[in-house]
Amino acid sequence: QGRFLMCAKYAPEDTEMKEILRIAAAISGKAPQDIRTETTLAELGLSSSIKLYRLQYAIEDALGLELRPLAPGFTIDFIASMAGFSQTKYADDINFDMAGETPEDISPAIESGGLFVGIDIEEMAGFPKTNNYREHAFYRKVFLNEEISYALLNQTPLQHLCGMFCAKEAMKKSAPPFLSLKMSEIKIDHEDHRPLIATTHRDLNEAYSC
Numbered sequence: 001q002g003r004f005l006m007c008a009k010y011a012p013e014d015t016e017m018k019e020i021l022r023i024a025a026a027i028s029g030k031a032p033q034d035i036r037t038e039t040t041l042a043e044l045g046l047s048s049s050i051k052l053y054r055l056q057y058a059i060e061d062a063l064g065l066e067l068r069p070l071a072p073g074f075t076i077d078f079i080a081s082m083a084g085f086s087q088t089k090y091a092d093d094i095n096f097d098m099a100g101e102t103p104e105d106i107s108p109a110i111e112s113g114g115l116f117v118g119i120d121i122e123e124m125a126g127f128p129k130t131n132n133y134r135e136h137a138f139y140r141k142v143f144l145n146e147e148i149s150y151a152l153l154n155q156t157p158l159q160h161l162c163g164m165f166c167a168k169e170a171m172k173k174s175a176p177p178f179l180s181l182k183m184s185e186i187k188i189d190h191e192d193h194r195p196l197i198a199t200t201h202r203d204l205n206e207a208y209s210c
Contacts, residue, residue: 016085042072050126061137118174120166142183164188
């Protein structure tokens with residue numbers, strides 16, 4: 001549609017693409033051979049925040065790199081290009097187009113009288129299962145060490161981790177400056193079992209009274 005230039009398709013035998021396909025298949029429940037490079041994450045059923053983060057962190061952990069946040073409209077090939085493993089050339093402003101969103105509506109914040117509101121709901125069943133929250137790539141990248149420690153002090157640690165995940169994701173959605181923050185740049189403290197949320201950036205905390 002005139003927004004990006006297709007130069008060369010990714011060679012399917014390449015190791016990095018195979019690894020991205022393997023991870024996408026494992027999280028989506030699809031067979032790797034059934035996933036095409038032009039398949040979008042939404043078509044794979046990977047639209048929720050939790051599944052997008054699981055995919056992103058699994059790819060980062062497997063390939064030893066960092067990706068910018070994924071969106072449901074991203075194709076497998078576009079993710080490979082973000083990781084530097086695709087020969088397809090995309091325009092710099094394609095991010096919003098492929099996400100199916102615009103800069104104006106990507107944050108569902110409700111602004112009223114200086115109040116910013118973000119909402120997130122997740123199912124605990126969507127969180128990866130592990131016997132060690134501190135070592136698992138997903139939990140290690142989403143939560144700070146003290147947040148995991150707090151969860152482990154409770155009888156239902158996953159329930160508390162799910163609650164903290166929703167709080168972090170809701171904050172990211174509450175105002176545009178928070179969208180680019182990593183989950184580890186948002187911290188949840190507890191005072192008399194009452195959660196307190198802030199970022200690791202003083203300027204943002206002061207600007208938004210965190």
